[in-house]
Structure formats: structure tokens, C-alpha cells
Amino acid sequence: MITKKEVERIAALARLGLSDQEKNKFTHDLSAVLDYIDKLAELNVEKTEPMSGGTSNESVLRKDDEAGDIATAEMKGNILDAAPDRSGDYFKVPSIFD
């Protein structure tokens, strides 16, 4: 079970705007899913080691070669062109405070 108030709190954390109608709908949907996943409480996992990822690879590093590897000039241009608003080579956003 989850309350509408909790849904409002989660939506704010997740930066998701919701209409009032959507809040009711998601309260209902999320309650059903949470009831289902509560099934895991049936198991005793006190002595079990968590599995934290898909592989046993550890501390995989590569050289941080931004200019050569990640963004060629063309790619950089494409990335900036995709922005809804920009100023030169910067992403432009509205003011953070009112």
C-alpha cells in the first residue's frame, strides 16, 4: 500500500509533474505492484551476500581521452545542436530561483 501523499513525495523526488487525476491513478497502480514485490519478505536472506551487478569485473578503467575518444568536433557539434536552448557552446537554462 502507498498513500497519495507518498506518491506526491516520490514524484517530487523524481522530478515528475503529475496532475491530480494521475496522482490517484498512480497511487492505485503502485500499491498493486508494491503488494506484489512484498513477496520477497517471505525469504530469509540474513546470511546471503548481495549480488550487486551483472559481472564480476572490478574497477575497470580506461584513459580519459575526451577529445579523441568521446567527442570529436563533429560529434560535439551534433550534441550541442540537440539542445533545446543554447548559448555558444553552453546549454542554456532558465533561472534556478524565481
Added chain:
Amino acid sequence: MNLNELTIKKAHKLLVNKEITAVELAEAAFDRIKKREKDIHAFLAVTEKEARGQAEKVDEKILQGLPIPFLAGIPAAVKDNILIGGVQATAASKILDGYRAPYDATIINRLKEQGAVFVGKTNLDEFAMGSSTENSAYGATKNPINTDYVPGGSSGGSAAAVAAGECVYALGSDTGGSIRQPASFCGIVGFKPTYGAVSRHGLIAMASSLDQIGPLTQSVEDAMVVFEAIRGEDHFDSTSVNFDWRGENQNFDIEEIKIGVPREYFAQGIDPVVEQTVKKAIKKLESEGARVKEITLPHTQWALATYYIIMPAEVSANLARFDGIRYGYSEIRNPKSEIRNLLDVYLKSRQNGFGDEVRRRIMLGTYILSAGYYDAYYGRAQKVRRLIQEDFSNAFKDVDIIVTPTSPTTAFKFGEKTKDPLSMYLADIYTVSANLAGVPAVSVPAGPVRSSPPLGPSGAQSAGATSNGAGLVNDLPVGLQFIGKNFDDMRVLEIAKFWELIRDEKTH
């Protein structure tokens, strides 16, 4: 030229023998796309101009007498959550409407080096979240075998494109069954490799500890060819593994193979048609000399709940990047929007850009990871995930391969599961475990599949309930799933290929 009847190797031979050109192959794909798309809607974008250029290059090479790799000139479709530089990548979401990929995914790069021809980008459930392709922001894809039914998901567009002969093979992604389940519903082959076998650089991430890229094909041999081309370590994906695949194509003797049949996969909820078809297939494998044994994977009943904690937790983190600032849909560009500050851009861009299922999973994941709940949900799920992985490693001490149904049912009708999200989640109950454990798994048709009708009038094939003689209702195929141990991918495929061979042998 009917691409339905072509495998990669057959098409390759035709190209090498100059019986057909790569441009003609591409044209055959586009002809088919033009004829079938209005009924099926497998594609979100068709890249005719680019494909022609790629095909011409291959033809030039052939004319010069140069050797060409298997995938050169073969028409392929790519799920629209995998990046092809310069081409749209929407992940079937409104929030990426109009977005063009600034670079190639590693696997696309590798395929381009082979001379691949990409005919277009295929439909999916938004951000690969769903099991029917009904969650696409751009309309659902239909099952080419019977258009009243869903093609499965989330790689439903890729599966339908292959089944309808609109390409020879397609690429998909599989987080909880998204390659295997649609392959099962559309009567084709779908392979999810071992986690770490294929680079995901350039795949729009859903749940990073589960996502894996793989092929959807007409035959198991084709799946092998594509897998061999895309696998391998990549320094852009730190989870990709440097594995030595040489020597993996060993000789194969069915009498040496021990097959495990987990009893938990034949419990309540399975459609009797699926159960009978799969059991018949297992009997046939046994009669060919395989040793078949009932096994247990005791934590199976907790797999789906574990998945629905780990996956949304990772989703909520991965989808935080869609904020209306750097790409895609943004309230900044909406002239009617009343944005007062940066927070409003986030809230409104994400409210209007994401569909219901995506928002449901983001909220679920945010809740699960929030203060006070982490241990009860995420921490516990990681431990159960370990138990599920151990179930598999214990089973593989005793058997070489595990065989199960791919899905508890055949394809379902549109709208049947959209009102109740949990009922849709249950469609993945037989496929999520392989993602949690990281092991390779393939879905192959368990019985004969009636090929998609060449050019019947729209909807004519779906009139009334018919049987194809194999006991399948409305011709809907059943998928057989083979699961192997980590990096035993080639053996999984060899056994699936053997099954394909004996399945298609004429009985007297």
C-alpha cells in the same frame, strides 16, 4: 525475392555468386516494407537513402572481386533504442521525439565494418518497458502472423520486421525477456547473450545490470552469425568481458547432452497449449538421444518480484538524464508553457515527455531507493538475486542446458493486459531469471510456424479461430527457451540449432 525465405548465409551466397546485388536485396526489403507496414507498423523510421549507399559500397567490393564478410549487404533492422549516427533514436518515447544520434553504438560500428545495410529503426515499448509494444508513443506494432494479436515486447518491432520479411535480421535489447518473448510470439529466433558478451555502448540504458543486446533472426545459424559479429570487449562498456571465444564452436553430440527441465516452469498459470507443445519438443529431444532430467530452480517464484525491484531502481537512475535541458522534448520550446524556473522545466518536460509505464517505473524505483526503504527492497532484492544465480549454478553442476517455455502463453490480443500493469509484468515470468543470473538464453519456435502470408488483403488472415494442424490456436507460435551457463552461448545456440533441425524433419 522474398526475404522470408532467405537466411544470412543463403543471401551471402547469392551475393558472392553475383546472382543478386546488395542494392537489389535492399530494394526487396523496401518493397516488402511498403506493402506490409500499413498493417504491421514494425518501423519508426525507414532509412532508404542510407541503406542504398551502404549496399552500393558492398556491390562495388563484389565487382572488384574482393571477399565480403557474411553480413555485408544483408538488410538489417535496428531497435530504436540503439544509436546509429545521424539517424533518429526515439526509444519510442515522446521525450526523444526528433532526436538524432550523434554517434554509432559499438555494435553498429562493428556491423558497419562488415558492410551491413540498415533498412530502418524498429518500434518498441517506450524505453523498452513492456511486453507487447503497446506502450510505444508512436502506436503499437501488430503480429505479422495474426494482426489481431500483439507481437510481444519490448523488441516487438524487430520481431515483427523479421517475421514479415521486411529485413533478414534485426537487433534488439533484452532486459527481462524483450528479445526472447517477442521472438516467441512472432515465431522466430531471439537470442539474449551472456551479460557482458556484447557491448551496450550506444544502447539507451534501461536497467544497466540486466540490459543485453542480441539478434532476432529466421534461424539459429543466423543468430550465431550476428552474435559472432557483435560480441567482444569494448572499452566504452566497462561491463563487457574479454572472453576468448576461439574453440567455442566444438563438435556437438546430442547423446552427450544432459537437459534439465525445471519443474517450477510448468506450474500454475501456463497455457495448456504451451505446456503440451513444449513437452512434446522435450520428448523429441529425448528420443534423439539427449538425457532429460527434471530439476529444480527453487527460487523461481521470487524472480519476478526481485526483477520488479532491481529493474525500476536502475530505471529511475538511468532516466534521470531526460530532463529537457540537453536533448529531446523540452518545455523550453513550448511557447504556451508557463515556466518560472529550472525546476518547472524538469517537472513539465518529464510529465509531458514520458508515458504512463515509464513514469510508473521511475516512481517505483524512486520509492524503492528512498531513505528508509532501501534495505527492505533493494538490499533484499540483491540478496534474492544471488539466490537465483546460485539456483542456476547449482543446476549446471548436473545438467548442460535448461529447457523451458519462453512465455506462459502465446501472443495475446491488443488491450488484454494494458489496464492492469501487473498482468503485463507476468508475461515475463519465464524470461527474467536469465537476466538476473546473467546467463545466455535463446527462444526458438517449439513447433512448425506458418510463415507470414505473402500479400493477403489486410486482416484476412485473422478471420475466425483456425488451427494449423500443430494444435496451435489461430496459428500463434509457441517458443522453446534454452538456457545455458555463463559464456556457454555457443553451446546454447548449437543445441537450439539441433532442435531446429529435428523439428523441421518430415515425420512419416
